[in-house]
Amino acid sequence: xxxxxxxxxxxxxxxxxxxxxxxxxxxxxxxxxxxxxxxxxxxxxxxxxxxxxxxxxxxxxxxxxxxxxxxxxxxxxxxxxxxxxxxxxxxxxxxxxxxxxxxxxxxxxxxxxxxxxxxxxxxxxxxxxxxxxxxxxxxxxxxxxxxxxxxxxxxxxxxxxxxxxxxxxxxxxxxxxxxxxxxxxxxxxxxxxxxxxxxxxxxxxxxxxxxxxxxxxxxxxxxxxxxxxxxxxxxxxxxxxxxxxxxxxxxxxxxxxxxxxxxxxxxxxxxxxxxxxxxxxxxxxxxxxxxxxxxxxxxxxxxxxxxxxxxxxxxxxxxxxxxxxxxxxxxxxxxxxxxxxxxxxxxxxxxxxxxxxxxxxxxxxxxxxxxxxxxxxxxxxxxxxxxxxxxxxxxxxxxxxxxxxxxxxxxxxxxxxxxxxxxxxxxxxxxxxxxxxxxxxxxxxxxxxxxxxxxxxxxxxxxxxxxxxxxxxxxxxxxxxxxxxxxxxxxxxxxxxxxxxxxxxxxxxxxxxxxxxxxxxxxxxxxxxxxxxxxxxxxxxxxxxxxxxxxxxxxxxxxxxxxxxxxxxxxxxxxxxxxxxxxxxxxxxxx
Amino acid sequence: xxxxxxxxxxxxxxxxxxxxxxxxxxxxxxxxxxxxxxxxxxxxxxxxxxxxxxxxxxxxxxxxxxxxxxxxxxxxxxxxxxxxxxxxxxxxxxxxxxxxxxxxxxxxxxxxxxxxxxxxxxxxxxxxxxxxxxxxxxxxxxxxxxxxxxxxxxxxxxxxxxxxxxxxxxxxxxxxxxxxxxxxxxxxxxxxxxxxxxxxxxxxxxxxxxxxxxxxxxxxxxxxxxxxxxxxxxxxxxxxxxxxxxxxxxxxxxxxxxxxxxxxxxxxxxxxxxxxx
Numbered sequence: 001x002x003x004x005x006x007x008x009x010x011x012x013x014x015x016x017x018x019x020x021x022x023x024x025x026x027x028x029x030x031x032x033x034x035x036x037x038x039x040x041x042x043x044x045x046x047x048x049x050x051x052x053x054x055x056x057x058x059x060x061x062x063x064x065x066x067x068x069x070x071x072x073x074x075x076x077x078x079x080x081x082x083x084x085x086x087x088x089x090x091x092x093x094x095x096x097x098x099x100x101x102x103x104x105x106x107x108x109x110x111x112x113x114x115x116x117x118x119x120x121x122x123x124x125x126x127x128x129x130x131x132x133x134x135x136x137x138x139x140x141x142x143x144x145x146x147x148x149x150x151x152x153x154x155x156x157x158x159x160x161x162x163x164x165x166x167x168x169x170x171x172x173x174x175x176x177x178x179x180x181x182x183x184x185x186x187x188x189x190x191x192x193x194x195x196x197x198x199x200x201x202x203x204x205x206x207x208x209x210x211x212x213x214x215x216x217x218x219x220x221x222x223x224x225x226x227x228x229x230x231x232x233x234x235x236x237x238x239x240x241x242x243x244x245x246x247x248x249x250x251x252x253x254x255x256x257x258x259x260x261x262x263x264x265x266x267x268x269x270x271x272x273x274x275x276x277x278x279x280x281x282x283x284x285x286x287x288x289x290x291x292x293x294x295x296x297x298x299x300x301x302x303x304x305x306x307x308x309x310x311x312x313x314x315x316x317x318x319x320x321x322x323x324x325x326x327x328x329x330x331x332x333x334x335x336x337x338x339x340x341x342x343x344x345x346x347x348x349x350x351x352x353x354x355x356x357x358x359x360x361x362x363x364x365x366x367x368x369x370x371x372x373x374x375x376x377x378x379x380x381x382x383x384x385x386x387x388x389x390x391x392x393x394x395x396x397x398x399x400x401x402x403x404x405x406x407x408x409x410x411x412x413x414x415x416x417x418x419x420x421x422x423x424x425x426x427x428x429x430x431x432x433x434x435x436x437x438x439x440x441x442x443x444x445x446x447x448x449x450x451x452x453x454x455x456x457x458x459x460x461x462x463x464x465x466x467x468x469x470x471x472x473x474x475x476x477x478x479x480x481x482x483x484x485x486x487x488x489x490x491x492x493x494x495x496x497x498x499x500x501x502x503x504x505x506x507x508x509x510x511x512x513x514x515x516x517x518x519x520x521x522x523x524x525x526x527x528x529x530x531x532x533x534x535x536x537x538x539x540x541x542x543x544x545x546x547x548x549x550x551x552x553x554x555x556x557x558x559x560x561x562x563x564x565x566x567x568x569x570x571x572x573x574x575x576x577x578x579x580x581x582x583x584x585x586x587x588x589x590x591x
Numbered sequence: 592x593x594x595x596x597x598x599x600x601x602x603x604x605x606x607x608x609x610x611x612x613x614x615x616x617x618x619x620x621x622x623x624x625x626x627x628x629x630x631x632x633x634x635x636x637x638x639x640x641x642x643x644x645x646x647x648x649x650x651x652x653x654x655x656x657x658x659x660x661x662x663x664x665x666x667x668x669x670x671x672x673x674x675x676x677x678x679x680x681x682x683x684x685x686x687x688x689x690x691x692x693x694x695x696x697x698x699x700x701x702x703x704x705x706x707x708x709x710x711x712x713x714x715x716x717x718x719x720x721x722x723x724x725x726x727x728x729x730x731x732x733x734x735x736x737x738x739x740x741x742x743x744x745x746x747x748x749x750x751x752x753x754x755x756x757x758x759x760x761x762x763x764x765x766x767x768x769x770x771x772x773x774x775x776x777x778x779x780x781x782x783x784x785x786x787x788x789x790x791x792x793x794x795x796x797x798x799x800x801x802x803x804x805x806x807x808x809x810x811x812x813x814x815x816x817x818x819x820x821x822x823x824x825x826x827x828x829x830x831x832x833x834x835x836x837x838x839x840x841x842x843x844x845x846x847x848x849x850x851x852x853x854x855x856x857x858x859x860x861x862x863x864x865x866x867x868x
Binding site: 078079082151152153157159160163165166167252253254255256257258260266267268269302303304305307308309310311333334335338339341342345346349350352353356357359360361363364366367368369370371372373378381384385388389392393395396399400401402404405406407408409458461465466469470472473474476478479480481482483485486487489491492495563565566567568573 | 594597598601602605608612613614615616617623625626629630633636637640641644645647648651652655656657661662663664665666667668669672673676677680681684687688691692694695696698699713714715732733734736738743774777778779780782784786787789790791792793794795796797798800811812813815816817818819820821822823824825826
């Protein structure tokens, strides 16, 4: 790999991509609303995802108010609590994180990082956003329909998801399933774009093994999503048929509120298999883009090449593949054949190895670096801590027999919030602070950013680290009130109150972040084209923000990988991917 | 500097919290001490890794933070180091997985002499059934559920006549006797969860699931539902009383069989009919 940075591509003709191929917008509507420019679509995706994410954030405040101070707030009852957790979970996992990483970061960064003018199917890309928006609106509408949103838990397990003992059994669950179906349709249109663009539209010299790890992460996550979401699609369609037409895919003979129903012969466990065949890859669909982004942030801000690039790529691919054979570790106590436990515990713990390699390579990248403690770097460090913490508790839950006492307790809630809530959000924030200057041409405010970082990181850690111990004690999840329970001491209530206060403070810090995003758009410091001195291609555009078509007249030619930082004898501490080796030789770096 | 110290403090605070936390698992009341041991082992291994990674990071941030004139090393990869780290991780993972699988094997292997006890979940209460003198439980079916037969037992099954049915009351178990808990539901998913026993398993309508354990401590233990089952999920409670053999038998004597209960109901019905005429 040492040869990569100086690898020359001799005699490559200048690649001139004819400009006419692109459909340039002709009006305000097609420029800003029905835009086919991946960058505009990325911003639309991001704003929509963050808006619905704010709803989920408010729901989390309401949940924490109830858990911290049960009985104090008369406007929250058991039914509403279940509706809050369901909507919070579903929004955060699918409509915020998946949409933001793939639709937001993916759309903005893939064409720029691979040196393309746009996604290969711009029109389909535009449709993808509008179908996603429709899915979000259908989801949000459930707050206003009779009976309210579904309270079945984000896992939507039948039979209870469609029976009358669960809130939102009427319109809530029907619209939730419809919204999921729309989301998957929209995602598929975007996802095919991301995959084909990475495979077909890379500029000259951009070999697969020169791609920035962000692209590798988003690309692998998209391939996984294209394979995993269909399982959720069929599960949603089948559950919808069970609910609307009285089919019995997931419904055995059962009694509803003392009355025998007409259902019979279906299997509730089948739904769980389909759900988790999607649901476990989903964890990595959120994690892999975060892995990629963090790799790039650490490398750029430590002014050092990412350590073990090839191993990092293979770890991403290995994690992506393995994550399709571990799904039933969510079902150790579901009542499936207990002998499955041996297989799934083994595959699950094997995944720890490529994951650990990624962590080692991040911290080894810091070793002998030139670490600039910028806000993106701080978020990257916080990502590593929260991800390692959450990943290690995954070794408890993945090891089948250890999972038995811990499953369905607050330990699980703490684990997955740490590993796929807080950690990916750290990557999102780090990524936004890092790329905001490219998107807007201005820097985010530094002081507000540091305040946002410290409150969010330390506050979120203070919420979720102690929560594991409530689970260890045996406090079950999805209880709106733990009430009078013999084994739960009064101090557990105090801990709950503490976590709630911390959660509200963290929530407040997000408002500061939103304020910063808007304020800096107008008042932020001018950023210039490459404020961080980054080597990857998106920082080398002729204009900032990049115009439609990204590269002006000529596509860039790539001569090296994305991590040429602090190359000995290179003059400056970074060498852009598109800098020809001749200039280096002139500086005496290379024979 | 400050950043490195705060990162280190996060790791130290986590360890201190772990050591001094008053929130810890409930005192064990079953034979599943091995599960607790596996958790303890996992805590040691993962705790060491967590502290090592964070401490290494904090050191790097302290030692290699940007100063005027510092230049980072150029060091793309180090195959030997990467392989050693992978192998080391593999060993750590195997050290947790192997004992875990051994204990899981015990967990799924029910001892031959285990007594069967049936637990039935429905929104939002628990019912229990013990085999009668014949030692066998009769069959059941959700289609047979009615006000007179809330557990849906098969009235034509001779094995079921002497089954002891416990409704709206606590389950009693004898100390030191292995129990195979058969789990059943007539409506939605539930999960029979007693934290002190460590074991738990979902109950699925249309299937019978199970787990086994041996109660090792007398006392009264709270039963919770651990699988979301609708609006009153958090209130679905009951109690299990573990007692000495003698007291257990005294309690058993007082319980009614399925036949007695249906007979009683028929008598009551007949009396009501006679009264109304």
